[in-house]
Amino acid sequence: MEERLFERVQLLWCRFQEVYISTAENISSEVKSALMLLNSLNKSTSFNSNNCNLNKSRDIEFIHQLIAQTTIEKQYKELMDYFADIIKSRPSSKKASLGQVTTPFPIIKEIIAECKSIKSTQKIPETLKWLDVGCGPGFFISWIMIQELIQESIKNSGKTEKISANLHDIEYWHSLKARLGAIDIDSLSIHMAKRFASMILLLLIRHEGWHLSHEIIEILPPIQFFAHDFLDEKSPIDGFKPTIIVGNPPYIFSRNLTPKYRMELKNSCYSSAQGQFDISDVFIERSIQLLPPNGVLGLIIPEILLSLSSRRNIRRILINSSNYIFIREVQETFQTANVENIELFIRKSHQQSDPMLKIEKTNIQGETQVIFEGNKIKPQEIEQEIEHNDRLLDLLHIKNESKYSEIVEFVERKFYSINEWNELHPQQPIFVFRGVELSKKGVIIQCTNCGLWMPFSRKILKCKHCHRPISQSIIPTKIIHERLDFTNQNRKKNSANSVQKFVQNFPHEKKKLQTDSYIDLEYKGIQYKPLERYHQLRIVVRQLLHEKKICAAEIEPDTMTSQSIYNICFPSVFKDEVPSLVKNLRSDLTADYLFVTFSKGKRLFPRILLNILKEIPFIPKNFKHI
Ligand SMILES: C[S@@+](CC[C@H](N)C(=O)[O-])C[C@H]1O[C@@H](n2cnc3c(N)ncnc32)[C@H](O)[C@@H]1O
Structure with a gap:
């Protein structure tokens, strides 16, 4: 290949x-x-x-x-x-x-132009x-x-x-x-x-x-x-010896690195590579090491750098080594990665000092606004800022976490996360997968060149399988049926083997899911995911912290889900535990834990959600069935 x-x-x-x-x-x-x-x-x-x-x-x-x-x-x-x-x-x-994703052109242009502009404010011009x-x-x-x-x-x-x-x-x-x-x-x-x-x-x-x-x-x-x-x-x-470093570093969570490589980084000179980290943190630290004083760094980076508690090390490095930090919210999204991004610019300082911080956001009307600019921040001003921008707090490490620390300590003491469970019980792993890869409405089209099917979107101009152009005049087909007429024996797709129960969405209050939607299974090219996974013991999660709760539910066996739903598959030792695990996931305690440790009130996006889901402690440590 x-x-x-x-x-x-x-x-x-x-x-x-x-x-x-x-x-x-x-x-x-x-x-x-x-x-x-x-x-x-x-x-x-x-x-x-x-x-x-x-x-x-x-x-x-x-x-x-x-x-x-x-x-x-x-x-x-x-x-x-x-x-x-x-x-x-x-x-x-x-x-x-x-960690390979390509960066859209407008972002590349913006980052390069901004780096030049930051450099041009220098008194003595230098060759870049x-x-x-x-x-x-x-x-x-x-x-x-x-x-x-x-x-x-x-x-x-x-x-x-x-x-x-x-x-x-x-x-x-x-x-x-x-x-x-x-x-x-x-x-x-x-x-x-x-x-x-x-x-x-x-x-x-x-x-x-x-x-x-x-x-x-x-x-x-x-x-x-x-x-x-x-x-x-x-x-x-x-x-x-660069004077400006730019790019879109790989974004790989430490747990997904090979154990050997993770160990090498931990034993290296990088202080960002300790505890839970992301390889992009180490890219930032390495870049800062390479730059001379007044050197400029301009990167596109996932926004969670500003909020996750596990990224505190790299935030500290950024603050201690810069005299200017500029954070700009990115409007353009990546096609392949569902993640909110920021453009991060820093100018390296000669010595540790209070960096000048500038944060720019885009409001609902699409206008860019500087929402914060300054270096001497008074506590009252910070209090006001919390309302609008909780992340600012952590960036300046003045966060008062005491009132929540008890919750965090209690939850971590009493429960395992999926990741912890898997490390302790590699023979009986819990795994998470997203359901059938379908667009929101479940409409699909067939490529006239290779004959394979794919989700329909007006934006798709090329076949995702053979990469040849797709004619916009192809008529889309519905793959999901609200109420399937099983009495119509003539339709092949109504036979028991070619349709399957299907859940595309579910309301927040539902704890147990039943469905009367069905999905056709006969379309080659559609990523249904291996059918045997849907036979397993499962809990499904639609959203974290929607209306301040985790939206989790039990599901009937063999019911497939759309990709916007996360399926947590449990080994059979959990046979009688599913209702109580759902309860744990839906509890106020878990929601508070999640609010403090991860979200801090912001929206969470799917790519992040998967990692976060695996980090939530909700499996009782006193579970006796092993
Ligand atoms: C997010 S992609 C960015 C690609 C490109 N700069 C762009 O913007 O389209 C990250 C890149 O980092 C590279 N990469 C991953 N680990 C690396 C490492 N340890 N050293 C150097 N490059 C690495 C990958 O091969 C990949 O090309």
Whole structure:
């Protein structure tokens, strides 16, 4: 699988060069042969000759279309989409182990622009040296490269020469390369990033009508790539000495790291890698270590960094090492990860001091507002802030948790969480899974190319299975039936094997669920999840802290659920315990515990919910059946 993806990128790159050369007007034979030579040198993967024509016409058409785009920004976005699709097609387990999600273009632009603006307030201007951490296909660093080049070219605007003299000078290109760096642990990402940067650069050169010399081609792309673990204390990145670090670090909870890697981090110099942590915390700490005083860090990061008690270590590091912290709520959401994000910017301080803190939010009308700005905060002001923004408290570590500490201490003393149970009883694990992957209304469509089915959404333009375009005129089908007419024996789908009881939603007050909805089972491509899981002893959870309660219920055996519902599967030792476990989950005590330790009154989103659910203590420690 991975090899095929290497090959797909390489094939695109080779085809790009062919089209580029064949459609160029003024390209010297020297440049042509340099490009061809580069092509052959870059064949880091040996082609399977059977695959040489794979997707050829589609790729060629895509490249022509790309070249024909009117602005570099449009070209960038199109090429990004192509590369992001390759990343998406990797197995989910691989993506999860790397924390791999691609960042939307508007966020990349915003982060880069903000970092520049923070740097520009400095009294003594300095040459910027950028590092993209966890670069993936290099979407951050390539946009920085484009911006640097455009900025260089317009230095001469108004003069007769179209471009800055520097762009003719190979020394400029070498100095650019010395100032741009990117690191990723994943070799496919680095392979992709090199090709992405080269293609977009060649497009820019053509778009701007700049002179392309064979010397430029020889250093292509003008970025230093490091295929290495960023957190390795002996990584070559130490010698790079960046002044601005940007990126979207991987987001992996410590428990989901391999035990060996988790142990290595715990034994390292990083103080953020203690207790429960997230790998993104360690990325932040490592970045701060690398930056010089007044160096700037700009990252996109899940918002829970500001509130989870387990992330206190990294908040402390941020406050102690910065003279400026800027937090901006992100409006654009990721397609693949349901998580609220913030853009986090800091400027590193020379010594420990009270950082200037700025928090920006977007109100219901979509207007951006600075909701807090200052460094000397008086206790009364903080009290007022609590009403609006509880997280601020924790950020400045002035939180008074005493009145809740008893609840926390009691619940943790009396009950196990799922995670704790599983560590103690690996032979009788409890596991959590989400139900059938369906959109809200349960409507599906069939791809006319591969014949597989998928949830219908007006936003989906490509088949999620074969990635070919989906015609918007396909008529959607209903997969869920409110009241199924079992008397109609002629309909195949009414036979007992092809339908199953189904719960899509349930009211908050329901403790025991019965259903009269049914789901058809016959649609290939729909992720029903293995049917045997639904035979198991289960509790379902729809929401945490809705109306200050956990919305949990018992469910009839064999009833399937939609993906918005979490299914907690218990081993058979819990046979008689389900009603009391539901009661525990729905209790005020558990809700208070959850409120204090995790949510602090904010909405919780599914990706976070799964981790949180596994951390809630609700299984009595005095349970005797083992
Ligand atoms: C959230 S993705 C971001 C990708 C890309 N920067 C973007 O914004 O589209 C995180 C990236 O971090 C990389 N990564 C994970 N662990 C790493 C480590 N220890 N050192 C360096 N890179 C790592 C993954 O391979 C992945 O490409």
